[in-house]
Amino acid sequence: MTFCIEEKFLTFQQRNYQITHVETLLIFCNSKLQHSCHLVQQFRPAATPIAFSTASLTPASSISHQSDPAAPAPTTDPTPTTAPATPLIPFFAAADFVPSTHKMVALHSAFFMDGCCFSRFQDKPKLLKARNRPVRALAISSPKADGAIKVGILGASGYTGVELIRFIANHPYFGISLMTADRKAGQSIASVFPHLITRDLPDLVAVKDADFSSVDAVFCCLPHGTTQEIIKGLPSRLKIVDLSADFRLRDINDYNEWYGQPHKASELQKEAVYGLTEIYRNKIQSARLVANPGCYPTTILLPLVPLLKARLIGLQDILIVSNSGVSGAGRSAKEANLYTEVSEGIFSYGITRHRHVPEIEQELSDAANSKVTVSFTPTLMPMSRGMQSTINVRLAPGVSVVDLKQHLKGVYEKEEFVVVLPDDQAPHTKYVQGSNGCHINVFPDRIPGRAIIISVIDNLVKGASGQALQNLNLMMGIPENTGLSCMPLFP
Numbered sequence: 001m002t003f004c005i006e007e008k009f010l011t012f013q014q015r016n017y018q019i020t021h022v023e024t025l026l027i028f029c030n031s032k033l034q035h036s037c038h039l040v041q042q043f044r045p046a047a048t049p050i051a052f053s054t055a056s057l058t059p060a061s062s063i064s065h066q067s068d069p070a071a072p073a074p075t076t077d078p079t080p081t082t083a084p085a086t087p088l089i090p091f092f093a094a095a096d097f098v099p100s101t102h103k104m105v106a107l108h109s110a111f112f113m114d115g116c117c118f119s120r121f122q123d124k125p126k127l128l129k130a131r132n133r134p135v136r137a138l139a140i141s142s143p144k145a146d147g148a149i150k151v152g153i154l155g156a157s158g159y160t161g162v163e164l165i166r167f168i169a170n171h172p173y174f175g176i177s178l179m180t181a182d183r184k185a186g187q188s189i190a191s192v193f194p195h196l197i198t199r200d201l202p203d204l205v206a207v208k209d210a211d212f213s214s215v216d217a218v219f220c221c222l223p224h225g226t227t228q229e230i231i232k233g234l235p236s237r238l239k240i241v242d243l244s245a246d247f248r249l250r251d252i253n254d255y256n257e258w259y260g261q262p263h264k265a266s267e268l269q270k271e272a273v274y275g276l277t278e279i280y281r282n283k284i285q286s287a288r289l290v291a292n293p294g295c296y297p298t299t300i301l302l303p304l305v306p307l308l309k310a311r312l313i314g315l316q317d318i319l320i321v322s323n324s325g326v327s328g329a330g331r332s333a334k335e336a337n338l339y340t341e342v343s344e345g346i347f348s349y350g351i352t353r354h355r356h357v358p359e360i361e362q363e364l365s366d367a368a369n370s371k372v373t374v375s376f377t378p379t380l381m382p383m384s385r386g387m388q389s390t391i392n393v394r395l396a397p398g399v400s401v402v403d404l405k406q407h408l409k410g411v412y413e414k415e416e417f418v419v420v421l422p423d424d425q426a427p428h429t430k431y432v433q434g435s436n437g438c439h440i441n442v443f444p445d446r447i448p449g450r451a452i453i454i455s456v457i458d459n460l461v462k463g464a465s466g467q468a469l470q471n472l473n474l475m476m477g478i479p480e481n482t483g484l485s486c487m488p489l490f491p
């Protein structure tokens, strides 16, 4: 029998490693998937065989081979290495690995996590095409792993909250154990979102009544200003992804200036990691508190950060016009968002003083290692969701539009969610709607020496909940795209 271990699972951080002739992989770690994966990540080619264990080890021989009686007997005396601090529950894999570049295939293996055997996938490895490179197999999953990591959604009755509910519904490892609301506290999810009537979800409670004892991580989908104090009061063991703007600005004075109020959790600000996943992946992995980027900044930073880092564009004269769907303003009733106000017309707002300006400039200045100033004009569009940024930049001396495009293609070539479109195809919000995608293309401006970059996302997904989930996946040590690979909704 053959067990195929998902490329994304075991080789998650290892895509560039050549896996060579590992005969036995024996891993013991705690019940947290995160921990398991961290240990798996320590797996290196030529470590043959490898074993992790501690004093509190449950002997591998006591693990029943429930799904694979033919599996080889595991090693019972693994060599102890670095001991994780927490008590251990066995996670076990004994396998013969065949060499390959991008994947591992376990032959004759039993594969256990928390005592349950991963389900059989197929008898023979088969070559499948995924993102233009061959992989041997797709996921195996353990039914018992379903919902093992308990997640709380603070602000679950809002737009970003309900978008998280949608994605977590298809997540193999996350389950929702807590949902909060403010005005809607005490209501069932079906009364707040009738489209979720068939879902088995907890009722909404007020934050002050929330019980975090069985929660491992929270998404904080609350208005900025409210968020800081609530996060400050959360148990420090929780992993937190904050979708508000409260922890995005490193300089508290910038926050005070642009948000018009003093920051009430400045000490927490220091530990917050800015959650632009494709750029800060490494830092996010070990973060406890992630400040998820704003939706406008996400569309702007994904193309501009790599170009500034490579010094391909000028630091000044960056002119940005962005268009947002109305859901960007949240679900609470506001006169400016009435149908009669937003339909059949467009209008710009926050001209020259939108609060995303300092966030954009902070990140661009970091990338350029020099102060960058942008002109930014957001515009509200008569559509529910979607966002486009049109960014006009000056080319650095000797650089062409083709160079910009080639550079972005190289940077994002292996990314699942960020795509540089071919030829002169114009990005369209409909092509990313409902998905975690960001589509980018670069065009020559009619003004010599300038280029136009267009970038689109769904503001509620890559601009908020999708990126937040991508970040929590990373923080929990599981494949970043888990639960996020759904196709866009089209038309």
Ligand SMILES: NC(=O)C1=CN([C@@H]2O[C@H](COP(=O)(O)OP(=O)(O)OC[C@H]3O[C@@H](n4cnc5c(N)ncnc54)[C@H](OP(=O)(O)O)[C@@H]3O)[C@@H](O)[C@H]2O)C=CC1
Binding pocket: 154, 155, 156, 157, 158, 159, 160, 161, 180, 181, 182, 183, 184, 185, 207, 220, 221, 222, 223, 224, 226, 243, 244, 245, 293, 294, 295, 327, 328, 329, 330, 331, 332, 459, 460, 463, 464
């Ligand atoms: N919408 C978007 O596209 C994006 C939003 N964001 C940010 O994400 C956060 C959430 O946005 P969004 O979901 O759109 O907002 P919504 O207005 O749709 O939802 C806000 C949520 O917070 C709850 N809430 C409001 N006030 C309080 C309070 N004082 N105490 C506790 N809970 C409260 C609301 O409860 P109730 O319904 O009961 O009032 C609701 O559940 C915001 O900070 C927003 O700026 C970030 C990127 C994009």
Ligand SMILES: CC(=O)N[C@@H](CCC(=O)OP(=O)(O)O)C(=O)O
Binding pocket: 224, 243, 244, 245, 293, 294, 295, 296, 324, 325, 326, 327, 328, 329, 330, 356, 378, 380
């Ligand atoms: C259309 C609309 O109103 N959009 C919001 C931005 C949404 C967002 O990203 O907000 P945060 O920075 O709070 O996370 C705005 O302009 O304030």
